[in-house]
Amino acid sequence: MSEANWYVVHTYSGYENKVKANIEKTIENRHLEEQILEVRVPMQYVVEMKDGQSRQVPKKMFPGYVLINMIMNDDTWYVVRNTRGVTGFVGPGSKPVPLTDEEMRPLGIRTDHVQMSYAEGDSVVVLGGVWKDTVGVIQAINENKQSVTINVDLFGRETPVEISFTEIRKL
Numbered sequence: 001m002s003e004a005n006w007y008v009v010h011t012y013s014g015y016e017n018k019v020k021a022n023i024e025k026t027i028e029n030r031h032l033e034e035q036i037l038e039v040r041v042p043m044q045y046v047v048e049m050k051d052g053q054s055r056q057v058p059k060k061m062f063p064g065y066v067l068i069n070m071i072m073n074d075d076t077w078y079v080v081r082n083t084r085g086v087t088g089f090v091g092p093g094s095k096p097v098p099l100t101d102e103e104m105r106p107l108g109i110r111t112d113h114v115q116m117s118y119a120e121g122d123s124v125v126v127l128g129g130v131w132k133d134t135v136g137v138i139q140a141i142n143e144n145k146q147s148v149t150i151n152v153d154l155f156g157r158e159t160p161v162e163i164s165f166t167e168i169r170k171l
Contacts, residue, residue, distance in 0.1 A: 004037050004071045005098030007080075008090040013064045015085035016041045020066055022083050035076050038069040038145055042107055061107070065090070072096060117170070118148060124168040126150075131161060135171065 011019045020039045027036045042061040047054050066086075070076050077096070080086060089096035118124065118138055126134045136150030139160060146165045151158045 004069050006067055006069050006104055007072070007096045007098055008062075009066045009068055009080060010087045010090060011064055011066055011085050012087065016060060016064070016066050019083055019085040022085065023066075023068070023080060026079050026083065030079065032076065032079065034071075035073065036068065036070040036079070040067045040069075042067060067099075067107070072098070118165075118168075123171040124148070124150060125171055126163055126168055128167050129163075131163065136161070 009019070020041050023036070023039050027033060027039075043058045044061050045056045046059050048057045068080060070080070077089075081088065088094075091097035118141060120138050120141060122138045124136060124138060126132055126136070131152060134152050136152045138148045138150055140149040142148070142162075145162075147162050148165065148168065149160050149162050150168075152161050153159075
C-alpha cells in the first residue's frame with residue numbers, strides 16, 4: 001500500500017469550506033476513508049480592530065487552496081479533481097506534487113503519528129484549545145486523523161467534539 005502525502009488543491013476563491021465539505025461527503029459515500037485521510041482549510045487567528053475593540057478572528061491562510069492528506073491513485077485523483085469548486089491540483093500539468101515535510105512544518109500540521117493508549121469509554125481531560133480543562137468520555141477513536149471524539153457538556157446537553165491525541169490526557 002502506498003504512503004499518504006499532503007497535496008494542495010486549487011479552488012474557486014471563497015469555496016474552500018464548501019469544497020472541504022463536498023470532498024468529505026464523497027469520502028463517506030464512496031467509503032474512501034482509508035485512502036483520503038484528511039481535508040483541511042488552514043486557518044490562522046489575526047487581531048482585528050472593529051468599533052475601537054480588538055478581537056481575534058480566524059482567517060484563511062491560503063485563500064483559494066485546500067490541503068488534502070491522501071494516497072494518490074486514479075480513484076482518489078478522480079474524486080478530488082471532479083469535486084464541484086475544484087480547479088485542479090497544484091503541480092505541473094495534471095501531475096500533483098506532494099508537499100515536503102519542510103513545507104508542512106510552518107503550517108502546524110504534523111506528519112508523524114502519535115502512539116496512543118486510549119480506548120473508548122476512557123475519561124480524559126483536554127489540555128489546550130477552546131475546550132481546555134474540559135473532562136469528557138471517549139466515544140470514538142480515529143487513528144487516521146489522530147483524534148478522538150468525546151462528549152462535552154454544552155448548555156446542558158451532551159455534544160460530541162473531535163480533539164487531537166496530543167491535546168488530551170487520561171484521567
